[in-house]
Amino acid sequence: MKLYCLSSDASKPCFVLSFKELLIMLDCGLSAHSVLNFLPLPPVPSTRLASLPNYTPPHVNDPLLEGELKECCGRVFVDSIPEFCPPLDKVVDFSQLDVILISNYTCMMALPFITEETGFKGQVYATEPTLQIGRFYLEELSEWVSSCGSSSGAAKRWKELVHLLPPPLALAARPRAWRRLFSPAALARALSRVRVVGYDERVDIYGALDATAVSSGFCLGSANWVLRSAHEKVAYVSGSSTLTTHPRPINQAALRGADLLVLAALTQTPAHNPDHMLGDLCVHATVTLRAGGSVLCPVYPSGVLYDLLECLSAHLEGAGLAHVPLYVVSPVADSSLAYSNILAEWVSVGKQARVYLPEEPFPHAALVRAGRLKHARSLHDDAFSADFRQPCVVFCGHPSLRFGAAVHLVELWANNPAHAIIFTEPDFPYVEALAPFQPLSMKAFHCPIDTSLNYSQANKLVRELRPRELALPEQYAGGGARPHISADAPTVVVRRGAARSLSVRRRAARATLCGALAARATPRELRAGLRAAPLSAALRVRDARLELVAPPGPAPAPAPRLHWSALDVEALVRALTREGVTEARVEASADGCIVHLPRHDTLVHVERHATHVFCEGRADVRQALRRAIASCLPHI
């Protein structure tokens, strides 16, 4: 068994596990940090961004670099369509992958990079909410990146000169591997490959393994995967949460006692408690709204958004601000809000109980009916512009502030200190996200809400699960004073591009023995509690499942297959006499003795662990010899 790591971002993991001649990809996260190096793509042309000065590195005169780089408040940005950092494609041949298992919708964004135009022929498995919400994320991303026009060609020259550029651009990891986002067509093709599974559904992987998605408690439909064969068990824990929020709670029992535990996607903000952050956010929002300012929350179209809507609406109501409108702006806002309310089977028990009344599991449907929550496809929707009033709270993407409606709103509100922007998504450092909008007068708050396991929770979980071996991305391994995962079990550390052998060793395969064949065997006790019998079985292999059946034809008397211990020569001579083979002469030899049967032209070399019969005579003599030897040795 081997584990390959293809992603450098531990919270957007991508592993490949080779086991039983299968290549299994675990998650395909897309690292979007790279987009922070690009200039924002405003949905409406922005004069400020357009008039930023060009940047040329000192002492470089390269006409090809012309116009590729711009400077804003001392930072250099690439003026081009943003690019992403997909999983490494040189380590594993994607066309050889047998299956891709996706744990949750934040870890599947690179799917088209892997399945399209790579010769991929395998299966992709995800839960239904993962597929649907993943589709919202991907479609939103794709619409925003592509709607901003591809007027400017991709800037490439700067990648040759990275070493000459100022940080943080100079520190960009392998910019040459960065890729532009896939086309909507490729996206649709990739999503159509996904096969939907339910929690605790055993998925048969080519007869070799069972894969089961078990609830991980992180978001709607989020799953940890358990791979099981008759003798081995691997647990892949990615994006799990032991906190109580809207999704179904984590199923720990299913992960226990694995031969290998792969741990990924822990919290990205271990220093921030999500509950406190949610409280802070409500307070900041209230203060801003009271002062007549508006609040912008750059968010993804699903996930924590549902909790934000639930908490913030209740909090505003308590603060006497129930009249403040809440807006969700996204190409998929309507679908995302509607969809969340039909996923009764994937939510927590408390929310599920509401369905039995029947009421929607999330309160945002009621907020929409009451007119407090409004959603729009984009900022320039007619209905939305007509209805828009301030102060208000706007939830829109993208959290990186490089594309999407949020770019326009930040541009619009940047100069007014009454407004506030509150960052809740943990994927991007907020200072960097805001860098191209500097100087900025609006208030910026950082309230990251990441419900994934933090280090102490993860350590506790690993202790409870008792894996025989643990595999981690290097970010989570020990080293200095920073928090890390430590376990009693042997730990394998992987980093991007690495392949590590694991200690799981296969010894046996599971088969079924048919009754007729079992009846032929007559096991004898060899030792207390252990019985054995020689057996010849016809092997039938169907769908990689093994069956042992009786070989056709009449059942032969089972021939002894195994003899053991040393041969007593005197007993042999007696036995030979009984068989009618007489005149045996016994001579000592170097490592045993030789029994000579001159009348039958036969020599028997008897050693401690072997008997060699040189038999020139007739077959009946040989049979007599066989019987005689067998009678002197214990056998089955």
Added chain:
Amino acid sequence: MPEIKITPLGAGQDVGRSCILLSMGGKNIMLDCGMHMGYNDERRFPDFSYIVPEGPITSQIDCVIISHFHLDHCGALPYMSEMVGYTGPIYMTHPTKAIAPILLEDMRKVAVERKGESNFFTSQMIKDCIKKVTAVTLHQSVMVDNELEIKAYYAGHVLGAAMFWIRVGSQSVVYTGDYNMTPDRHLGAAWIDKCRPDLLISESTYATTIRDSKRCRERDFLKKVHECVEKGGKVLIPVFALGRAQELCILLETYWERMNLKYPVYFALGLTEKANNYYKMFITWTNQKIRKTFVQRNMFDFKHIKPFDKSYIDNPGAMVVFATPGMLHAGLSLNIFKKWAPYEQNMLIMPGFCVQGTVGHKILNGAKKIEFENRQVVEVKMAVEYMSFSAHADAKGIMQLIQYCEPKNVLLVHGEAQKMEFLKDKIEKEFKISCFMPANGETAVINTPTKIPIDVSLRLLKAEAVRYNAQPPDPKRRRVVHGVLCVKDNRLSFLDIDEICDEIGINRHVIRFTSTVRFDDPGSAVKTAEKLKTLLAEKLQGWSITISDGNISVESVLIKVEGDDDNTKSIYVSWTNQDEDLGSYILGLLQSMVQ
């Protein structure tokens, strides 16, 4: 041989009161727990005294599985769990768990409050019973205990209807409940993978029907309704609150919209809105089309269909009324029927099956006069139409399901005996598998092949694979493994000889035989060996024969040629004791070749 035993307590050669006892591998499972709508006495519930003569049945039943919320499948559940006594696990899907208590409560009200029955379960009992239910999702594999596993598949019949696959050890059974193999206006078609169960227990309501195309039936239905209301008639459609009602509502709604009709359409029952809410909430259980479009337009928000009030019964003029219950055995639909039946211009459309003993059943059989308990006699002059909208699989659908899951045996329940007989013949002829149809209280016994799990050593398998792969591919070639069967702690393993020696700590004693054949053949020894190999290959086709450095090996028998050029050669044949058969055969072969 291991057995599977099935005893229907209800639904054996009968429709209604589904309750089937299944026992295999030492586990007893109750499939559905329904009541019979046609009876008002103790016959309406299954005879639980069959399980235990008296007292609670918890100790005898490992789990109860409910396939869907129709009362003939879950109606006796509170009676069994609260009055007879059962505290073990009960499984059903989420929508069934949500909707079943409402229908049970509805039925309880009709029975107790209208008919004044005593000894019936109470509202509290329904609540207590539902608390014992574990909700399952589709395809989730649920381990009831260490040996008993169940898994639900989509059955289509009504919202949340499921088929269940049940496994104990190597034996497995699929119970279909009621299912539907053709998608309708709001539900998808039943689906199951090729799980090859030992037994498929299928419903057979429409065992002999091959229904005409769905579209024709719909057009027919709409035409009849339209004609009737145009003439000023009243149309009564008895339905159950959930299920068929929603489909017919969607149908009428779209027709009224398209034809711009203004005749009032009523849905009688406070449940309507609530029922439609369940459909909205569990939209993942409806069909693809509704799921895709629900964000833009929810199919269950009706514009033309208004709630009904009792005072409307005597309103003049045309109208269409959906009223519960569906078999005209009690409640509002029966009240409306009594008022409207004596008038010719009115029409009754029965969209579903009616069990024996109900008013609906009598009318469908052509009764022109119905006598009620209080000696009231109602003459039936209104037009009566039966339209099979009931979402059951027809004969074609049942055959299709058998094809999907490839069972080794089929058992028919939930149908009428003669019709079952016909289908049984058909199944046995077409699929060459045995088919059973036990009556209530009768036990069917099915023998299944013994399959014992065993761990096979990889060393043994790899050695076999090397030998097998070394030969030219031939899918018919037999693959044989020789080894030692080992029984330890009640677990079987199949090991290589060296492995078993290590396992028990013994030293193997190898017995080898070598014989010499003399052969006059001038030329080098290597040449002679080549010659022998060719000869052997002719005689021993299908065996792996290799040659290296003048040594020939046939499987594990070694042949070595020695001797100077131009001289007699000695051919040594050597084999171990367990290869005696092959060894002596080759020796004989060589000896005959020399002569």
